[in-house]
Amino acid sequence: MAAGATSEQVEEVVRRARQLGLSPEVSHGRERTIVGLIGHETEPDLEKLSTLGGVERVVRVLHDHPLASRDFHPEDRVITFGPGLALGGPEVLIMAGPCAVEGEQQLEAAAAAVRRVGVRVLRGGAFKPRTSPYSFQGLGEPGLLLLREVADRHQMAVITEVLSAEDVALVSAHADILQVGARNMQNYRLLQALGEVDRPVLLKRGLAATVDELLQAAEYVLAGGNQKVALCERGLRGFEPSVRFSLDITSVPVLKRLSSLPVVVDPSHAAGRAQYVPALALAGVAAGADGLLVEVHPDPSSALSDGAQSLDPEAFCALVHQVSQVAAAVGRRAA
Ligand code: PEP
Ligand code: MN
Numbered sequence: 001m002a003a004g005a006t007s008e009q010v011e012e013v014v015r016r017a018r019q020l021g022l023s024p025e026v027s028h029g030r031e032r033t034i035v036g037l038i039g040h041e042t043e044p045d046l047e048k049l050s051t052l053g054g055v056e057r058v059v060r061v062l063h064d065h066p067l068a069s070r071d072f073h074p075e076d077r078v079i080t081f082g083p084g085l086a087l088g089g090p091e092v093l094i095m096a097g098p099c100a101v102e103g104e105q106q107l108e109a110a111a112a113a114v115r116r117v118g119v120r121v122l123r124g125g126a127f128k129p130r131t132s133p134y135s136f137q138g139l140g141e142p143g144l145l146l147l148r149e150v151a152d153r154h155q156m157a158v159i160t161e162v163l164s165a166e167d168v169a170l171v172s173a174h175a176d177i178l179q180v181g182a183r184n185m186q187n188y189r190l191l192q193a194l195g196e197v198d199r200p201v202l203l204k205r206g207l208a209a210t211v212d213e214l215l216q217a218a219e220y221v222l223a224g225g226n227q228k229v230a231l232c233e234r235g236l237r238g239f240e241p242s243v244r245f246s247l248d249i250t251s252v253p254v255l256k257r258l259s260s261l262p263v264v265v266d267p268s269h270a271a272g273r274a275q276y277v278p279a280l281a282l283a284g285v286a287a288g289a290d291g292l293l294v295e296v297h298p299d300p301s302s303a304l305s306d307g308a309q310s311l312d313p314e315a316f317c318a319l320v321h322q323v324s325q326v327a328a329a330v331g332r333r334a335a
Contacts, residue, residue, distance in 0.1 A: 001013070001032055001033045001034070001035065001054050001055060001056060002032070002054055002055065002056040003031060003032050003056075005032075005033060005053075005054030005055070005056075006054060009052070009053045009054025009055075010026060010033055010035065010054065012052055012053065012054075013035050013049060013052055013054070013055060014026065014035060016049060016052065017035065017037050017049065020037075020039075020045070020046075021039070022037040022038065022039045023037075023038055023039075024036065024037055025037075025038065025067065025072065027072060027073045027074075027075075029074055029075050030075065032056075034072060034073070034074070036066060036067070036072040036073075038066055038067070038223070046058050046060065064212070064215075064216050064219070065212075065215040065216050065218065065219040065259075066219070067219055067222035067223060067227075068215045068216075068218040068219045068222055068229070068258075068259050068261060069215070069258060069259055069260075070257065070258060070259055070260045073260045074260065075260060076088055076089075076260050076262070077227070077260045077261055077262065078262070079200045079228045079229075079230060079262060081157060081176050081177060081199075081200050081228070082120070082121070082157030082176045083120075083155065083157070085120060085121065085157055085176075085335075086335075087177075087200070087230055087262045087264070087290055087291050088230065088261070088262030088290045089290075090332055090333065091327075091332060091333045091334065091335035092285055092289065092290060092291060092292065092323065092327045092332050092333070092334050092335065093121065093264075093290065093291040093292075093335050094118075094119050094121070094291070094292050094294065094320065094323065094334060094335065095119070095121035095122075095123050095159050095177075095264075095291060095292065095293045095294070096114040096119045096121070096122070096123060096292075096293075096294040096295070096296045096316065097110050097111065097114060097122045097123035097124045097295070097296060098110045098123075098124050098125075098295060098296065098297045098303065098310065099124075099125055099128075099268075099295050099297070099303065099305045099306035099309075099310060100124065100125045100126075100128050100136065100138050100139075100143075100303075100304055100305045100306075101124040101125065101126050101138065101139055101143035101144075101146055101147050102136075102139070102303070102304050103139075103146075104146060104150070106297070106298060106299075107124060107146055107147065107150045108150055108153075109298035109313075110122075110124070110296055110297060110298050111150045111151065111153070111154050111156065112154065113296060113298060113313035113316065113317075114296055114313075114316065115154045115156060116313075116317075117316065117317050117320045117321075118320065118334075118335075119156070119320070120155070120156050120157060120335070121156060121157045121158070121159055121176070121177070122147065122150070122151045122154070122156045122157070122158055122159070123159045123160070123179075123293060123294075123295070124143070124147045124158075124160060125138050125143075125160060125161050125305075126138050126139055126140060126141070126142075126143030126144040126146075126147060126160055126161075126171075127140060127143075127144075127160075127161055127162065127163040127167060127171075128161070128305060129161070129163055129181045129183050129184065130305070135305065136304040136305055141170065144160065144170070144171065144174050144175070145174065147160055147174070147175070148174040148175070157176035157177065158174065158175045158176050158177070159175065159176065159177040159178075159179055159202060159293070160174075160175045160177075160178070160179060161178075161179040161180070161181050162175075162178045162179065162180065162190070162194075163181070163184065163190075164187075164190060165187075165189045165190045165192070165193040168190070168193040168194060168196075168197060169197075172197045172198075172199045175199070176199070176200070177199065177200045177201070177202055177230075178194060178197070178199050178200070178201050178202070179201075179202045179204065179232075180194070180201060180202065180203045180204055181204055182204040182205060182206050182207050182234055182269070183206070183207070185203065185204060185205060185206035185209055185213075185214065185217050186206060186209070186213070186217060188220055191203075191217060191220035191221050191224075192220055192224055194221045194224070194226060195220060195221045195222070195223060195224015195225055195226045196224050196225065196226065197226060198226070198228075199226075199228070200228035200229070200230065201221050201226065201228065201229050201230070202230050202231075202232050202264060202293070203217060203218050203221065203229060203230070203231055203232060204232040204234050204266070205231065205232060205233055205234060205236075205248075205251070207235075207236060207237045207245060208236060208237050209236075211251055211254055211255060211258065214231060214255075215231075215255075215258060215259055218231060218259070218261060229261050230261060230262040230263070230264055230290070230291070231255055231259070231261050231262070231263050231264065232263075232264040232265070232266055232293060233247065233248055233249075233251045233252060233255070233263065233264070233265050233266070233284070233289075234247075234265075234266035234269045234270055234293075235247045235248070235266075235269055235270025235271075236248050243270060243271055243272050243273070243276060244269065244270065244271065244272025244273075244309065245269060245270045245272070246270065247265070247267065247270035247271075247280050247283070247284075249265075249280075249283050249284065249287050250287075252265065252284060252287040252288050252289050253287055253288055256288050262290040262291065263288070263289050263290055263291075264289060264290060264291040264292065264293055265280070265281065265283075265284030265285075265287075265289040265291075265292055265293070266292070266293040266294075267279075267280030267281040267283075267284060267292065267294065268293070268294055268295040268306070268309045268310070268311075269295075269306075269309065271309055272308060272309050273308055273309055274300065274308065274309055274310060274311050274312075274315065277294065277295075277309065277311055277315075277319070278311075278315070278318070278319045278322065281294060281319060281323060282319075282322055282323065282326045285323055285326045285327055285330065285332075285334075286326050286329070286330060288330070292323065294311065294316065294319070295309055295310040295311065296310060296311050296312075296313065296316045297310035297311075297312065298312070298313060299312070300312055320334065
């Protein structure tokens with residue numbers, strides 16, 4: 001729409017688009033309003049919309065992921081959730097906690113440790129996607145309830161993984177952010193189910209997925225009506241054995257350019273070893289990440305999953321301090 005187009009003119013465009021069988025998405029930016037019309041690329045006669053009042057121009061954008069793209073939503077999307085929390089705003093949001101919820105004592109110690117240094121989002125897996133069926137699979141629903149209880153005790157929000165479409169209702173009843181694991185990035189039934197809930201989704205990049213595939217996966221959730229999607233870089237399968245996965249740091253600025261969705265970096269699963277986690281976390285913030293997802297365990301040596309890459313409370317505390325400094329250097333603040 002032209003700068004200064006009236007809301008009546010926008011409504012008229014929306015009405016006419018619906019008549020053409022399209023589903024309009026209105027995006028109100030600071031400078032102008034964009035009406036995104038999702039449809040097949042051969043959609044006829046869109047140009048006639050350009051004659052309506054207030055329309056500046058009709059642009060055909062051939063995209064596999066229009067809703068995820070910055071073309072349709074030029075301004076950064078800010079996801080608000082929980083008690084006054086935001087992902088994608090001026091602050092770099094730190095989310096931290098153990099890989100898996102193991103029990104009350106472990107979770108309480110982890111939550112207290114990360115809360116003490118200002119973290120307001122507790123991570124922890126109740127449903128775990130383990131490579132081996134013989135590894136600890138998580139506590140399931142009791143773990144989820146424990147996560148909620150401990151987070152509430154510390155006035156924290158909860159981020160946790162949802163493994164399957166059948167679990168979406170249960171997990172969204174207790175979590176503030178629903179995490180889709182790397183192994184599930186292309187589980188389209190799950191993504192469709194997440195499109196129908198009113199909960200932020202953190203979509204992790206698959207171990208061998210391109211940026212474009214990640215954005216198309218995000219599109220599944222957005223197209224279902226859930227606009228609260230954040231993307232997470234957590235490392236790709238590479239040939240270098242000294243790390244678990246190779247963190248694709250370049251994907252951060254690339255995603256930020258192609259999409260207005262918030263971008264989170266998970267340094268833990270990429271590093272695979274605690275000693276490399278701080279450097280990757282700081283690199284993520286320097287590259288423009290809107291958030292970090294970090295594994296912290298009160299006693300990494302006894303962890304039931306991902307102990308080798310989990311920071312102990314002391315190392316995490318040092319990292320949070322450094323994150324604040326790097327965030328300040330790139331004009332942001334750590335939260
Ligand atoms: C996790 O965050 O605990 C996890 C399983 O991560 P990913 O899906 O990235 O492997
Ligand atoms: Mn893990």
